[in-house]
Amino acid sequence: MIVQATHTVLFYLIAALALVMALSVVFSRKLLRAAIALMGVLALTAGLYILLGAEFLAGVQVLVYVGGIVVLIVFAIMLTRSSDLLEDQPTLPRALLGAFVGLVFLVMSSAVFFSSPFQADTSGAQVTDDTVAIGRSLLDYGPKGYVLPFEIISLLLLAAAIGGIVIARKIPAPSQPFTSGGDLPGEADFTQPRSQREEA
Amino acid sequence: MQNAMSMILVAATGPWAAKTVAERASESLDTSLWAVAAYMVLALLAVVVLVTLLGLVLIYAERKIAGRFQCRVGPMRVGPHGLLQTVADTFKLLLKEDIIPTRADQAMHLLAPFLCMGATVLIIAVLPYSPTMQILDLNIGVLFVTAVSGFGVMGILLGGWSSNNKWSLIGAMRSGAQIISYEISATLALLVVVLFAGTMSLRGIVESQEAGWWIWRAHGVGLISFIVYLIASTAEINRTPFDIPEGESELTAGFHAEYSGLRFSFFFLSEFINMFIVSALAATLFLGGWMPFHIGGWTTFNNVMGLIPPSLWFAGKNLFVIFVIMWFRWTFPRLRVDQLMRLEWKILLPIGFANLMAASLVVLSNFYFFPGK
Amino acid sequence: MEYFFLLLFTGLAAVLVGAGLLTSYLVAPHRPNPLKNSPYECGEPTIGQSWVQFNVGYYLFGLLFLVFDVEAAFLYPWAVVFRQVGLTGLIEMGLFLLVLIVGLVYAWRKGALEWV
Numbered sequence: 233m234i235v236q237a238t239h240t241v242l243f244y245l246i247a248a249l250a251l252v253m254a255l256s257v258v259f260s261r262k263l264l265r266a267a268i269a270l271m272g273v274l275a276l277t278a279g280l281y282i283l284l285g286a287e288f289l290a291g292v293q294v295l296v297y298v299g300g301i302v303v304l305i306v307f308a309i310m311l312t313r314s315s316d317l318l319e320d321q322p323t324l325p326r327a328l329l330g331a332f333v334g335l336v337f338l339v340m341s342s343a344v345f346f347s348s349p350f351q352a353d354t355s356g357a358q359v360t361d362d363t364v365a366i367g368r369s370l371l372d373y374g375p376k377g378y379v380l381p382f383e384i385i386s387l388l389l390l391a392a393a394i395g396g397i398v399i400a401r402k403i404p405a406p407s408q409p410f411t412s413g414g415d416l417p418g419e420a421d422f423t424q425p426r427s428q429r430e431e432a
Numbered sequence: 433m434q435n436a437m438s439m440i441l442v443a444a445t446g447p448w449a450a451k452t453v454a455e456r457a458s459e460s461l462d463t464s465l466w467a468v469a470a471y472m473v474l475a476l477l478a479v480v481v482l483v484t485l486l487g488l489v490l491i492y493a494e495r496k497i498a499g500r501f502q503c504r505v506g507p508m509r510v511g512p513h514g515l516l517q518t519v520a521d522t523f524k525l526l527l528k529e530d531i532i533p534t535r536a537d538q539a540m541h542l543l544a545p546f547l548c549m550g551a552t553v554l555i556i557a558v559l560p561y562s563p564t565m566q567i568l569d570l571n572i573g574v575l576f577v578t579a580v581s582g583f584g585v586m587g588i589l590l591g592g593w594s595s596n597n598k599w600s601l602i603g604a605m606r607s608g609a610q611i612i613s614y615e616i617s618a619t620l621a622l623l624v625v626v627l628f629a630g631t632m633s634l635r636g637i638v639e640s641q642e643a644g645w646w647i648w649r650a651h652g653v654g655l656i657s658f659i660v661y662l663i664a665s666t667a668e669i670n671r672t673p674f675d676i677p678e679g680e681s682e683l684t685a686g687f688h689a690e691y692s693g694l695r696f697s698f699f700f701l702s703e704f705i706n707m708f709i710v711s712a713l714a715a716t717l718f719l720g721g722w723m724p725f726h727i728g729g730w731t732t733f734n735n736v737m738g739l740i741p742p743s744l745w746f747a748g749k750n751l752f753v754i755f756v757i758m759w760f761r762w763t764f765p766r767l768r769v770d771q772l773m774r775l776e777w778k779i780l781l782p783i784g785f786a787n788l789m790a791a792s793l794v795v796l797s798n799f800y801f802f803p804g805k
Numbered sequence: 806m807e808y809f810f811l812l813l814f815t816g817l818a819a820v821l822v823g824a825g826l827l828t829s830y831l832v833a834p835h836r837p838n839p840l841k842n843s844p845y846e847c848g849e850p851t852i853g854q855s856w857v858q859f860n861v862g863y864y865l866f867g868l869l870f871l872v873f874d875v876e877a878a879f880l881y882p883w884a885v886v887f888r889q890v891g892l893t894g895l896i897e898m899g900l901f902l903l904v905l906i907v908g909l910v911y912a913w914r915k916g917a918l919e920w921v
Binding site: 288292295298382390 | 808809812849858861863864865866867869870871872874875876877878879881882883885886889890894895897898901902904905906907909911912915917
């Protein structure tokens with residue numbers, strides 16, 4: 233009884249918090265706060281996985297997303313010049329494109345939402361250790377196994393690595409490790425938004 | 433009183449088939465909710481005491497050991513042999529002004545120490561200190577420890593970024609790059625033991641070493657992965673010789689340059705507890721955790737070794753690894769950033785992959801020392 | 806139950822740090838002045854933004870890390886079930902790792918593993 237009640241309360245708590253965090257990712261004006269809120273959303277998703285009894289999935293979620301993706305996003309932000317992030321208003325084509333992408337995603341996710349049968353699993357087959365179950369089906373080459381997708385993932389990862397190297401190596405290394413800007417004559421002052429400063 | 437004494441004695445020396453606090457709590461879930469609450473309070477108190485104790489002992493040990501290595505005596509003034517020095521320092525830090533730079537992002541500046549401490553406290557809770565002294569045991573134990581340490585990385589990045597200071601930012605970025613790079617090698621080394629034990633549960637891994645510790649049971653494969661893990665995890669906790677993120681001679685203090693008073697001390701504390709966590713993992717996975725030193729067939733010897741309580745075995749192994757990590761600091765000079773990256777990506781990573789494949793061959797052929805058990 | 810304890814410990818960490826900072830807030834002095842609250846640069850006055858453009862190397866290593874991190878996520882279940890699966894598991898994971906090692910060799914040959 234009490235376990236069930238706690239379960240339900242925790243679900244709504246985590247879901248509500250995740251929603252608040254997700255909204256603040258979008259609406260935050262400060263990139264740092266958006267990145268941290270994104271980390272919060274991803275960590276709370278891991279909490280939802282735990283409520284579903286998928287602890288391995290939750291562990292991987294934290295390992296890959298919090299420890300990997302968010303750190304990579306922070307590195308990517310630091311790679312840009314701070315001036316690029318002070319855009320005051322998006323241009324019209326950008327706004328339209330953003331709205332279009334958002335709409336497509338909304339249609340796609342609602343299609344999935346309405347087409348999936350939300351039924352409680354009444355078979356009672358509780359997986360005690362989902363790591364073993366995932367491992368077995370990952371390496372199983374029978375009709376129910378996933379060995380082909382598993383091997384294809386390695387190609388995908390290889391493509392990601394090569395693509396990253398090709399893209400990142402193309403950017404010429406700056407002669408200085410970093411530049412601050414705004415203090416040399418002819419250099420743009422990055423403390424101002426782009427529309428208010430004279431481009432050098 | 434006598435009852436309490438015997439309970440402590442049982443907890444310290446009890447039989448090996450034992451339960452974690454969380455298991456005890458869930459067993460009494462149907463009978464008494466008060467018992468569940470009592471177990472929870474017990475677990476929380478244990479962690480608070482452990483964190484405090486670790487802070488006091490490790491910082492004192494670091495200073496004393498550093499002193500001895502340099503032919504000094506270390507702190508001597510506060511208390512006998514300077515034993516109370518850390519307590520005095522804690523009060524000093526508590527009374528220091530908490531300076532927050534005007535340009536810093538106030539809320540995020542405040543959040544960063546919470547992330548770092550949160551990661552360490554969560555990991556401390558899952559470590560097996562003895563058969564009876566473990567708060568919770570997760571099926572995904574090893575994965576959990578590596579995953580949660582990601583929050584620590586984010587805490588460091590956040591601390592450096594929110595300070596809005598050049599030193600802090602450079603230190604945070606270096607620290608982030610270093611930790612994520614070396615995490616791969618550390619993971620590969622840990623995976624070798626997961627492969628041997630066939631489980632990620634930390635208790636399960638300790639119990640799998642009854643016949644012998646993994647460091648020497650698998651013909652050198654375990655030893656190599658222990659060494660790789662020790663190097664990689666020293667880099668992960670930003671200690672010398674891998675301390676360019678903090679390098680006081682170039683970055684003043686790295687990511688926590690703009691932190692003062694107690695806020696700084698939480699970063700400091702979490703660094704020391706991270707050292708404990710790293711050593712505890714090394715002791716648990718490679719050195720048998722709380723498992724006594726046994727030699728197959730030597731019954732008398734094994735019985736004598738079994739007299740030492742398992743918690744002392746764990747503490748002894750743990751302190752040994754901590755001492756080795758502190759020893760590194762006074763032996764190796766700091767690495768340059770290009771040397772650092774070369775060591776990880778060109779030396780440790782290939783060794784890690786080759787070692788993992790060798791380990792799988794060992795498992796496949798069932799070719800261990802003392803294979804019977 | 807295990808994970809409820811984890812929730813408890815998350816709360817404990819927050820309380821621990823929060824209580825410490827609150828105590829410090831109550832007993833420590835507060836005398837801020839503009840000089841004290843300016844960014845610390847060893848006594849030099851600060852020039853420009855502290856948010857500077859960083860070396861692309863950080864991003865590159867972050868990306869490579871992510872690839873190997875995802876690979877590690879697959880290695881965990883493999884390591885757990887390896888004893889039950891045996892030789893097929895070794896062959897399958899050998900193929901998987903071989904492809905990734907090709908990526909590592911590519912990065913090596915391209916000089917992407919050099920810090921510039």
